[in-house]
Every structure is written in C-alpha cells, then in structure tokens.
Amino acid sequence: MKHLVKCFGGLQSPWVLLQQAKRCTASLIPSYYEAVIRGEQEVPEYFNFASDVVDKWSQEEKDGKRSHNPAFWWVNSQNKEVKWSFEELAFLSRKAANVLSGPCGLQRGDRIMAVLPRIPEWWLLILACIRTGVIFIPGTSQLTAKDISYRMEASRAKCIVVTDTAAVAVDSILSECKFLKTKLIVSDRGRDGWLNFSDLFQAASGDHDCVKTRSEESMLIYFTSGSTGSPKMVEHSHSSYGIGFTSSGRHWMNLSPSAVFWNTSDPGWVKTVWSNLFAPWIHGSCAFVHHLPQFEPTVILNTLVKYPITTFCTAPTAYRMLVQHNASSYKFRNLKHCVTGGEPLNPEVFQQWKSQTGLDLHEGYGQTETVTICANAKGMKIKPGSMGKASSPYDVQIVDEHGNIQPPGKEGDVAIRIKPKQPFCLFSKYIDDPEKTAATIRGNFYITGDRAVKDEEGYFWFVGRADDVINSSGYRIGPFEVESALMEHPAVVESAVVSSPDPIRGEVVKAFIILSPAFLSRDPEDLIRELQDHVKKSTAPYKYPRKIEFVQELPKTAAGKIQRNILRKREWGKVKHPYDLHK
Numbered sequence: 001m002k003h004l005v006k007c008f009g010g011l012q013s014p015w016v017l018l019q020q021a022k023r024c025t026a027s028l029i030p031s032y033y034e035a036v037i038r039g040e041q042e043v044p045e046y047f048n049f050a051s052d053v054v055d056k057w058s059q060e061e062k063d064g065k066r067s068h069n070p071a072f073w074w075v076n077s078q079n080k081e082v083k084w085s086f087e088e089l090a091f092l093s094r095k096a097a098n099v100l101s102g103p104c105g106l107q108r109g110d111r112i113m114a115v116l117p118r119i120p121e122w123w124l125l126i127l128a129c130i131r132t133g134v135i136f137i138p139g140t141s142q143l144t145a146k147d148i149s150y151r152m153e154a155s156r157a158k159c160i161v162v163t164d165t166a167a168v169a170v171d172s173i174l175s176e177c178k179f180l181k182t183k184l185i186v187s188d189r190g191r192d193g194w195l196n197f198s199d200l201f202q203a204a205s206g207d208h209d210c211v212k213t214r215s216e217e218s219m220l221i222y223f224t225s226g227s228t229g230s231p232k233m234v235e236h237s238h239s240s241y242g243i244g245f246t247s248s249g250r251h252w253m254n255l256s257p258s259a260v261f262w263n264t265s266d267p268g269w270v271k272t273v274w275s276n277l278f279a280p281w282i283h284g285s286c287a288f289v290h291h292l293p294q295f296e297p298t299v300i301l302n303t304l305v306k307y308p309i310t311t312f313c314t315a316p317t318a319y320r321m322l323v324q325h326n327a328s329s330y331k332f333r334n335l336k337h338c339v340t341g342g343e344p345l346n347p348e349v350f351q352q353w354k355s356q357t358g359l360d361l362h363e364g365y366g367q368t369e370t371v372t373i374c375a376n377a378k379g380m381k382i383k384p385g386s387m388g389k390a391s392s393p394y395d396v397q398i399v400d401e402h403g404n405i406q407p408p409g410k411e412g413d414v415a416i417r418i419k420p421k422q423p424f425c426l427f428s429k430y431i432d433d434p435e436k437t438a439a440t441i442r443g444n445f446y447i448t449g450d451r452a453v454k455d456e457e458g459y460f461w462f463v464g465r466a467d468d469v470i471n472s473s474g475y476r477i478g479p480f481e482v483e484s485a486l487m488e489h490p491a492v493v494e495s496a497v498v499s500s501p502d503p504i505r506g507e508v509v510k511a512f513i514i515l516s517p518a519f520l521s522r523d524p525e526d527l528i529r530e531l532q533d534h535v536k537k538s539t540a541p542y543k544y545p546r547k548i549e550f551v552q553e554l555p556k557t558a559a560g561k562i563q564r565n566i567l568r569k570r571e572w573g574k575v576k577h578p579y580d581l582h583k
Contacts, residue, residue, distance in 0.1 A: 320346070347384035
C-alpha cells in the first residue's frame with residue numbers, strides 16, 4: 001500500500017485506489033527504470049530482465065492489470081502465427097531454461113552461440129540464457145563456416161544452437177571448435193550428434209528458479225561487424241541493455257503497453273535486442289516479428305496493411321526501397337510512428353517517405369557498444385539528415401584529438417562522457433582485447449569512432465567514420481554528404497564514396513555507383529559529367545566526385561553495411577586481390 005500512496009500522492013478511498021492502481025501499477029515497471037536512466041535512482045545491485053521485467057508483466061496479466069495485447073507476435077508469409085502473452089512467454093522461457101541447464105549441461109557463466117533466423121525459438125533461448133546466467137552470443141544466419149569457426153574459438157562457447165541450414169557448416173568445422181561441448185538444433189527432424197531442441201523442449205518442466213544476477217554481470221556478447229580488422233567481442237551486462245533502452249523506448253520508439261512494434265532486423269544484430277526485446281518488453285509492448293527470409297518491399301508494405309502495427313523500424317536503405325514501390329498506394333490504418341537507424345538517413349528518403357505516408361522518420365544513432373546515443377524523439381522538431389539530440393543518460397559531445405569539447409559548427413569525434421562516472425549502459429569491454437578497450441578512451445570521454453558536427457540547437461550531424469573522412473586540398477569531406485547528394489539523382493540506386501590518390505591534391509573524392517536500369521544505355525562520360533554537376537549544385541562544389549566508376553555491386557558486411565575500407569584499399573593499391581565490382 002505504501003508504494004500506491006507514494007504513486008498517487010496521498011490517501012484516497014480504497015475504491016479509487018483500486019481503479020487507479022489498475023492504470024498505474026503497469027507503468028511502475030518502466031517508470032522505475034526511467035528514474036534509473038535519469039540518475040534519480042541508483043542502478044540496482046541485482047537485476048535480471050527475465051525475473052524483474054518479463055515475470056513482473058506476467059503477474060500484471062494474472063492480476064488483470066495489463067491489456068490483452070500480446071507480448072510476442074510472430075508471423076510468416078504462409079499465414080502461420082505464434083502469439084504469446086507475457087504469462088505464456090514466462091512459462092515457455094522457463095521450459096527453455098531447463099533445456100539449457102539440463103540436457104545441454106550449461107552452467108552460469110558458460111557461453112552459447114545462436115545462429116538462427118527470425119524464429120520464435122530465438123526469443124525463448126535468449127530469455128532462457130538470462131534466467132540461467134548463461135551468456136548469449138547472437139550470430140546472423142548469413143555466417144559462413146569460417147565465420148562460425150572464428151567466433152566459436154574466440155568466444156570459447158560451449159554450446160551452439162542452429163537450424164538445419166547452419167548445422168552442415170558447423171559439422172564441417174568441428175575439429176576447429178575445441179571448446180564446443182553441445183550442439184543443439186532447432187528442427188523438425190533429428191540429426192546425428194545433435195540434441196533436438198524441439199524434443200527436449202516438449203519434455204521440459206515449466207518450473208525454474210531464475211538465478212540472481214548482479215547488474216554488472218555479463219549477459220550478452222556481440223561480435224562487431226568487422227568492417228576494419230577482425231571482429232571484436234563486445235560485452236554487455238544485465239543492466240546495460242536490460243535497463244538502458246527504457247528512455248529511448250518511450251521517447252524515441254514511442255512504446256507503451258498498447259503498442260505493437262515491428263523491427264525488421266536480423267536476430268544476429270544488436271537492433272533486434274534493442275527493438276524486438278528489451279525496449280518493447282520493458283514497456284509492456286508487443287514485439288512483432290515477421291519471418292522474412294529475404295527483404296521484399298511488397299511483403300513489408302502488405303504486412304503494415306494487414307496487421308495492427310503502431311511503430312515500425314527498418315534501416316534507411318530499406319525505406320529507400322519502400323518509397324520506390326510507392327508506399328502512398330498502401331493504407332496503414334494503425335501505423336503512427338516510424339523510426340530508423342543503423343546507417344545515416346538521406347534527407348531525400350525522409351522527404352519521400354513523408355510525402356507518401358504523411359509520417360516522419362525518427363532517426364536514431366547508436367553502436368553495438370552503446371544504447372541509443374542520439375535520437376529524434378517523438379514531438380521534437382526534426383531536421384532531415386540530423387541524428388537528433390543526445391539521448392539519456394548520455395552526455396554527448398564533439399571533441400578534438402586531445403579530448404577538448406568543440407564549439408557548435410566545428411567537426412570532431414562523437415564522444416560520450418565517462419568521467420567522473422561511466423554510464424552504466426556503456427559496454428563493459430572488448431573481451432580479450434584490453435588495448436582496443438583502452439584505445440576508445442580519450443581524456444574524460446569514450447570515443448565512438450564516428451565524426452560529426454553539433455549545431456547551435458544541439459542537433460548532431462553525421463560526417464562519417466573517422467577513417468572514412470577524405471582530406472582533399474585541405475578540405476575534409478565526409479563521404480555521407482556526397483552519397484546523400486548522389487542519391488537525389490534518379491540514375492543512382494546505390495553509391496559508396498572513398499578517397500582516391502591524386503598527384504596534385506593528395507587525394508580526391510571517388511564515387512562507386514550502381515546505376516538504375518533506365519540509365520544503363522546512357523553514354524558513360526555524359527552521365528559522369530551530369531552527376532558531377534548535380535553534386536556541385538546539391539552541396540559545396542569542392543565535395544563533388546572528381547572520379548566516378550559505375551559498378552554492378554558494392555562490398556558489404558554480413559550486416560549489409562558498405563565496406564568503404566575495401567574500396568579505399570583498392571584505390572590505393574593496398575590489396576593484392578581487388579574485390580570484383582563488375583561481376
């Protein structure tokens with residue numbers, strides 16, 4: 001009763017208290033953790049997302065204090081659906097926890113790697129790991145046998161869980177995985193040498209006592225995309241991601257217990273736990289998932305029409321594909337809020353989506369090592385092309401090479417203040433790489449490796465990765481600005497901009513461009529001049545690409561991000577076997 005009195009500000013009649021409790025208690029879960037984000041409450045000594053969030057919402061449902069909105073809603077293109085309430089989710093994840101701690105033989109602190117597509121078992125397994133204290137390592141289903149081998153050895157994972165597709169790859173590299181003890185397959189049929197998750201799950205008990213985990217205890221390990229060098233292991237604690245997305249979940253993603261949030265990210269990437277797990281579930285929202293084996297714009301658009309999705313999130317590249325299919329011809333009756341992240345958003349795409357749907361795109365910015373760093377929050381004035389303003393609890397600044405804060409309008413490194421006190425929702429470390437961890441610190445700041453400018457109103461404007469910035473005749477040119485200008489031209493489907501050697505200027509801007517089919521018959525030299533003139537008119541003339549090469553494809557990571565470093569090395573002759581761009 002004391003917490004109710006505190007919540008409502010004074011004593012009232014029992015009937016009024018009861019009615020208000022039904023409205024208020026459900027909000028106590030995110031409200032408490034938002035207070036932690038704001039620094040009004042200390043980070044709890046012990047925190048476990050499964051017991052402190054999922055099980056709490058489960059109890060709210062049992063007590064009739066939460067709506068009938070499902071907690072998890074999975075669909076595929078064959079009209080198959082899986083819907084779970086929080087009560088069902090809690091029960092089923094306890095069964096999965098018993099599979100891990102029983103037949104799989106995993107103990108607290110052990111590591112498990114999951115290479116799975118968008119299937120419901122992924123969500124049960126990550127919650128099962130949280131319940132047992134096992135450390136979860138997601139991997140995209142696009143990983144090759146070589147990728148899996150590297151990750152298994154680097155992480156010393158004792159267990160791997162895959163579907164039939166990846167099982168062949170795992171079996172081919174078993175001799176290289178000396179720490180691997182258990183192979184778990186999610187499949188309708190058995191496989192020699194593998195434990196079958198479906199069979200074990202059916203037989204497992206639904207009774208399980210969740211471990212008591214400290215907030216700073218390791219919960220997740222993510223491998224970075226590997227754009228430069230070998231992939232690094234980023235460690236996150238139970239509180240960093242488990243609590244860290246509370247504020248951005250509400251203010252950037254617009255989440256509440258009535259929201260149905262669809263994020264299209266692959267389960268191997270951090271955006272899935274950001275937007276398909278921690279942010280929605282701490283707010284009691286529904287995490288909507290489409291199996292989506294391949295990104296198909298018409299499937300995306302029809303799904304937004306068919307299902308009551310209120311908030312939608314996908315990458316800027318995907319939005320660009322959606323507007324090319326004329327989203328204005330689709331009626332999204334329930335969609336109210338759209339967010340994007342993972343790569344910079346071109347202003348042109350923002351304007352096209354707005355004109356076709358009437359909805360703004362709220363861009364957010366963050367890294368595997370962080371929670372949301374900057375965002376265009378709901379209700380905030382949006383400046384197309386900007387990453388928005390700093391997101392709680394981070395103090396975000398632009399600093400120079402000595403860690404000095406730069407004034408508005410001056411380019412520098414995007415940095416997060418970590419002294420005198422490091423934000424709890426920053427990654428713990430790069431595992432087994434103290435030098436890399438130490439290299440991210442400059443004075444009082446964690447250095448993200450991205451460069452940007454902050455304007456007079458506190459909005460951040462992305463320039464590029466620190467090693468992507470082009471210095472031509474003393475001018476520092478961010479590739480994103482040139483790429484954004486090129487994207488405004490109808491001939492350009494996709495582009496990547498890097499530095500190229502020049503005997504007079506040292507280096508100049510070069511653009512690798514994939515052309516729209518309608519422009520393939522054009523004279524190349526005429527089209528190059530037209531594109532150069534277009535960039536000169538769209539941005540500062542010194543930024544135009546003095547070199548342009550038309551290609552059929554661009555090198556990308558498994559996450560779909562363009563690998564400018566490969567193109568840059570190709571230009572500077574630093575790679576023995578240049579990537580074939582014309583195949």
